[in-house]
Every structure is written in C-alpha cells, then in structure tokens.
Amino acid sequence: MNYLNSVSESFRWRMRKLNNSIDIFKKYTLFKIGYYRMSIDKTRDPYFILAYHGITDKIRNPVIDKWAVTAKELSEHIEFLQKDFEIVTLDTLLELVKNNKKLNKPCLVITFDDGFENIYLNAYPLLRGKKIPFLVAFPSGLLGTSRTIWTVELDIITQLSSLGEIFIPSANGLPDIVFPLRNKEERIRASIEIRRIAMPVGGDYCCKIADSLIEQYGFDNYNNLIDEYPYFKMMSVPQAQEMVLNGVEPAVHGRFHLPLNNADDSTLKNEIVESRRELSEKLGVKDIGHFCLCHGASSVKAIELIKQTGYKSCLTSEKPGRVKYGDDMYELKRFESNKNILNLVSLLAKE
DSSP states (O other), rough: OHHHHHHHHHHHHHHHHHHHHHHHHHHHHHHHHHHHHHHSSSSSSSEEEEEEEEEEESOOOOTTTTTTTHHHHHHHHHHHHHOOEEOOOHHHHHHHTTTTOOOOOOOEEEEEEBBBIOOOOOOOIHHHHOOOOOOOEETTTTTTTOOOOOOHHHHHHHHSSOOOOEEEEOOTSSEEEEEOOOHHHHEEEEEHHHHHHHHHHOTHHHHHHHHHHHHHHHHHHHHHHHHHSSOBBOOOOOHHHHHHHOEEEEEEOOSSOOTTTTOHHHHHHHHIHHHHHHHHHHTTTTTOOEEESSSTTHHHHHHHHHHHHHHSSSEOSSSSOOOOOOOOOOOOOOEEOOOHHHHHHHHHOOO
C-alpha cells in the first residue's frame, strides 16, 4: 500500500509539473500575439504604480533573492511598459488622479524600495539611458552604511553562515528562541519563523533580532558574507546624490526599515519624522514629499504622523491594485514587480 501511495503521489507531482509547463506555454503564446496587452482596460482608472526591490545579474539564492528581478527581466519589463503606458513621476500621477485627468495611455510610476546599490548599478543606467523617470525609497539610517535592511541580514545569516544554530531574543522577556541550522530545510524554516515572530511585534524588535544575529556570527564574518554576496549592499551617499541630481525622485522608506504596525511613539517619530530630516541632509534636498511603508505594515497612528510631518503621499504594497480617482493619497496601492514578464503582464491585465 505504501508503494502504491508513493507511485500515486509521484504521478500527481508529474502531472502538476506538466500542467504548469502547459500554462507557461499558453501564457507565452498569448503574450506574443498581444492578448494580455489588449486585455488591459486602458480606460478604467488608468493609474498604476509598480514596486521593485533588488535588481541582480542573476538569481543566486531563492530565499535571499525572492524579491529581486534580474537586469534582463527589468529590461523586458521596460520594453513592454514603454509601449503600453505613459511612465511618469509620482508627483505627476498624483496631480492627474486628484483632478481625474487622463493621458492618451495609462499612467504608470516605477518605484524601487530599499535603496540597494544594485539599483544604482543595474536599474539607473538603463532607465536614465531611456529617459524614464522613477522613484527610489531610501531607509535614511542605512543609506551609506555597511549594514542593510534587517530582513536581508536575517536571510544572509540563516542561509549562508556557517552557524549550526542561532537564537533570537524573545519579545516578551521569556528565554531566547533557538533555531537549528543543520540543513537547507532548517535554514529556510528559521528565516520564515523568525519573520513570523518579528512582524506582529514590529518596531525596533526587528533591529534587535538583526543585531543579535550579527553579534553571534561576528561582525567581521558578517562583512565577509556581504562581500561574497554583495547584491544587497546599501547605496552610498554619493551614488544616491548623483541619482537625485539627475532627476530621480526620492522618497523616505523609514530610518531602519521597520514595520510600523505596533511601533511605539519613539519608534514612529524615528522612522517617520527623523528619517525625513536625515534623508534630506544626506541627499541635499528639502521637503521630501513621499513615504513608502516598510513591509506594508502601518497603523492609524503611523498614518496620522505621516500626514502631520508634511508628506504628500504614502505608498503601500499590502493591497495591490490600480490607483483610482478619489483614493486616499496616504494609502496608495502598488503592484509588486518581482515577476517575470509573463506574470507581470497577466497581473496588470487581470486587475
């Protein structure tokens, strides 16, 4: 009976794989004949915002690179988007939405979260060469430093370090929580579980986790890992300044990229108010007008402080969809663009 169950499960797995291959072939064929492009409703709420993260030369680790697209994929995206959309700045799109105005083609804004150096190296030359406007959201406290966002540090240490186990501090004063890292499955499980524990708590608890992991591995060892896997190093201040001087629209992405869902008043001020001041000083610009939520996590108190601080808009990726006339400018929807071209086009067509 066990043998028959094994054969049956193997057969079901092979059929799922075959069906997936057929689905990809169908999508590719439909894309080539223009079906998806034709199926995008270009008259109904024609305002889109895309969110990108890392832009790598190739996907090397599916856990660490899960939010990335390759430079080749980005080029394919841009080729398609230029044909079917008017690519504009966020300021321009907001004016169109507020006044319920439409251009000849649907309007689209390209955004990049996190301020990774790979945006400067792989996206900036392509988009500047094509004179395409875009926005970069920077975590002000990490820009120009040797650290990176806490989730990347978590993944780099769980997936690439030589540690056999790690622990994280408990959020409620209980004993530390231990995670074995003896094999690939345990490393992936540790990354998922630590996120699951940290995200509902939010705030500086996430920083404490990253600091603890780096301390366990040793800062020199951590820096060596980053040197071996440099795709998510933060941009330098001169690199960011160059981009802004050449027309790239800056936005604030917190100070240390922390979720704001359960953040206390001190963390909210640090991530929303101080981050704006700090980023303005680093970039040499005044009155940065846009805030991008980290992890899509927010609260009523956080949104109120974002408004009081003087931001014109707040972007999230928690609820993907088009931007519509009458939408709250502090809950602007975006589409996550960590997809190949077929999935990206079908995503826009379905919405």
